[in-house]
Amino acid sequence: MLVEAQRNRGAVRRVTGLARSTPGRLSLLALLLIVLSLLVGALTAGAVQRRSDALEALADHSEPLAFAAQEVYRAMADADATASSAFLSGGVESADLRRRYEADVAKAAAALSVATSEIIRSPELTTALSTLSGQLPVYTGLVETARAHNRQGNPVGAAYLREASTLMRDQLLPAARELYRVENGDVVRDLGGAGSLPWLEFLLGVLALAVLVFAQRYLTRRTNRVFNPGLVVATALTAISLLWVLAASLVVVYSASASRNEATLVDLLARARIATLTARGDETLTLVARGSGAAYEASYVEVDKELGDLLVRSRGLTPKVEEALEHHEQWQQAHRRVREADDSGDYTTAVAVALGRDPAGAATAFDELDSDLVDAIGAARAELTGAIGRARAGLGGAVPGVVVLALLAAAASTFGLWQRLKEYR
Amino acid sequence: MRRLPAVVLVLVLAACAPVPSGAPPIGGGSAVPPRPADVVELTAPPSAPAVAPASCDPTASLRPTGPLPAPGQMPAGSTMAKIQAHGRLIVGVDQNSYLMGFRNPFSGELEGFDVDMAREVARAIFGDPGAIQFKVLTSEERIPALEERRVDIVVRTMTVNCERWQKVNFSTVYYQAGQRVLVPSNSDVTGIESLGGRRVCVTKGSSSLANVAAAPSRPVPVSVPNWTDCLVMLQQGQVDAISTDDTILAGLAAQDPYTKVVGPQFTAEPYGMAFPKADEDFVRFVNALLERLRADGTWASIHRRWLGAPPAPPVAVYRD
Known part of the structure; x- marks a missing residue:
């Protein structure tokens, strides 16, 4: 033990002795500059990489998944509304409605398989996703049973349809809503991650520059030479690296804040579209229930109000929803006519206004509102992915650039100090 | 220091321990059968019915006051005149009881024995069996719909009994x-x-x-x-x-x-048409109508249309 302590003390003395002599100090300074350049380079590269990862997650996972979740919800709500309409229009549904229902189920299943592929990213969605993929086939089975009974003229078909609709409203749609909520939350989170201000990168760069400047002033005092070419080059390289990283990060921050508006708009429009479909389902189910549909009508009134709010809020972000607002108003008028006819006992007129191809009817206004929203969502989503793409382009090459510049700066510092050290040989 | 190799060995072994997968297990594998809306399994029996008056004969209804007035000419001030002024008879029916009251999936129209009986009431008031608005009611909604006057009459496989007589009026029995x-x-x-x-x-x-x-x-x-x-x-x-x-x-x-x-x-289970408690004149009117439908074979032909070869119609009992 005693021998060991003496040995340690000897080592300490050697190091402090080295630190007292000028060549020793220069060596230590060289070592410090190498370590600092490499460390700052690595940390900055890491920070840039994190930003780039957040953008990649946003572009390749969160945004497409949120869209998939929205598709799952939309397709399922539409399938339910379509199945009710088909039932209302008489036992044998029209080929159009049948095609629409089939397309919805296909779309829901396809979007669901995209959403399910990412289950490892969001384990909290296990329950919602297994409800969705487990109950969708049960739902379609019930709808087909209802069809088979309808074709034979059995009123039990309507009971199967009610059971299917209950399954949709009580289990599938809430699970789809949860899926959308989580996926949309991921978009917001990744946008936040990509859009944070680059303080860490800035402070690291400034620290590296400050140490380099200090080293040069020290050398000037010690060696009476104003400039050390190696250290000047290292300072320039570090400054370039800092400016590059700051410029690229600020481009990303700017694009991310623009994307945040677009993401909000996509979210508002997506919710407006879901509200549209829900209101349409309520409108038809009120008629299917024939006199005992007060609960559906109450739900219609609530969802319609929400739809109006969402459209007005989206108008602040894009002028594209003006037409949607007009069609929404037309639909409200048609819906009032449906209710007036139904409440005054004219059921046939009520069904005709709700389902018929009359240009002033509810079906026409609903279809146009729906296609307005599809267009607006498409445009907003293109803006969003465009903004994310621009942000990713801004970061292009930044990580290898930072690494290479850090290596070169370390090499330049070493070279510069080596020239001074040689003088002490 | 002698423990160092042991410590190193433990650390190496810990580093070599297998890393478990972070993938979640397969969830939701158990089947959840779908159920109709609002299913309730009753573990306790429903509340006991209020004690009925001892003298109650549920099948006994109010005696008609005279011959039926001509369609479209209801006596002034009567419930029927109000319905006539309203332009249509609002009837609570079922759309889920095949053959009694159901929606024909091909036409979307309501049909059945109860629906045809209700159309006869509309014919007697307006001369038109189509002057009618159907409101689909569940079993549970029948009495509240009458009490809140959302419907003029309920023709919906409704059993006459003393407990219900306390809240609504019934016609004579039209089906046993x-x-x-x-x-x-x-x-x-x-x-x-x-x-x-x-x-x-x-x-x-x-x-x-x-x-x-x-x-x-x-x-x-x-x-x-x-x-x-x-x-x-x-x-x-x-x-x-x-x-x-x-x-x-x-x-x-x-x-x-x-x-x-x-x-x-x-x-x-004797079926009667049900009316709001106040509309006694309407009950007497419909009882006169039922007398006629039993006598002129209309009841039998409606029975034949939906339920097969008709038995003798139920005998009317009155309580005056």
């Missing part, structure tokens, strides 16, 4: 039904007595529910809003039997050849 049991055709159930402890489907607020809950064999009642919901549950194996009036059971059995109606009628 009785409660029986519907089971899958391979079932060993022979009637209400062999349903002890088994799940039996009935609708909420129906007299069938009270009868099943009161059965000595103690079945487990499961209640749903509509009779067709019961057939769905039977077909999905969620209940063992359905028990209600034979008319409704016949309509359910006609939709599923793999069911059979078993056991004798264990209750008498």
Whole structure:
């Protein structure tokens, strides 16, 4: 033990002795500059990489998944509304409605398989996703049973349809809503991650520059030479690296804040579209229930109000929803006519206004509102992915650039100090 | 220092320990059977009915005051005149009882024995069986709909009994039904007595529910809003039997050849049309109409159209 302590003390003395002599100090300074350049380079590269990862997650996972979740919800709500309409229009549904229902189920299943592929990213969605993929086939089975009974003229078909609709409203749609909520939350989170201000990168760069400047002033005092070419080059390289990283990060921050508006708009429009479909389902189910549909009508009134709010809020972000607002108003008028006819006992007129191809009817206004929203969502989503793409382009090459510049700066510092050290040989 | 190799060994071993997968297990593998909306399994029997007056004969209704007025010329100030002024008769019916009151899936129209009887009432007031607005009611909604005057009349497989007489008025009996049991055709159930402890489907607020809950064999009642919901549950194996009036059971059995109606009628279920408690003049009017429908063969032809060869119509009983 005693021998060991003496040995340690000897080592300490050697190091402090080295630190007292000028060549020793220069060596230590060289070592410090190498370590600092490499460390700052690595940390900055890491920070840039994190930003780039957040953008990649946003572009390749969160945004497409949120869209998939929205598709799952939309397709399922539409399938339910379509199945009710088909039932209302008489036992044998029209080929159009049948095609629409089939397309919805296909779309829901396809979007669901995209959403399910990412289950490892969001384990909290296990329950919602297994409800969705487990109950969708049960739902379609019930709808087909209802069809088979309808074709034979059995009123039990309507009971199967009610059971299917209950399954949709009580289990599938809430699970789809949860899926959308989580996926949309991921978009917001990744946008936040990509859009944070680059303080860490800035402070690291400034620290590296400050140490380099200090080293040069020290050398000037010690060696009476104003400039050390190696250290000047290292300072320039570090400054370039800092400016590059700051410029690229600020481009990303700017694009991310623009994307945040677009993401909000996509979210508002997506919710407006879901509200549209829900209101349409309520409108038809009120008629299917024939006199005992007060609960559906109450739900219609609530969802319609929400739809109006969402459209007005989206108008602040894009002028594209003006037409949607007009069609929404037309639909409200048609819906009032449906209710007036139904409440005054004219059921046939009520069904005709709700389902018929009359240009002033509810079906026409609903279809146009729906296609307005599809267009607006498409445009907003293109803006969003465009903004994310621009942000990713801004970061292009930044990580290898930072690494290479850090290596070169370390090499330049070493070279510069080596020239001074040689003088002490 | 001598412990160092051991420490290193432990650290190396810890580093070599297998890293478990972060993937979540496969969830939700157990089947969740779908159920109709608002299914309730009744563990406690429904509240006991209020004690009926001892003298109550539920089938006895109010005597007609005279011959029927001509259609379109209702006596001034009467309930019928108000309905006439309103332009249509608002009738509470069922759309889920095949053959009694149901929606024809091909036409979307409501049809059945009850619906045709209601159209006769409209014909007697307006001279037009189409001057009618249907409101679909579940069993449970019938009495509240009358009390809140959302409908003028209920013609919906409604059993007359003393408890209901306290809230609404009934016409004379227009159909005599009785409660029986519907089971899958391979079932060993022979009637209400062999349903002890088994799940039996009935609708909420129906007299069938009270009868099943009161059965000595103690079945487990499961209640749903509509009779067709019961057939769905039977077909999905969620209940063992359905028990209600034979008319409704016949309509359910006609939709599923793999069911059979078993056991004798264990209750008498006389159907009457129901009216708000205040509309006594309307009750007397409809009773006069029913007298005519029984006498002129209209009742028999409606019965033949929906329920097969007609028996003698139920005899009218009056309480004055």
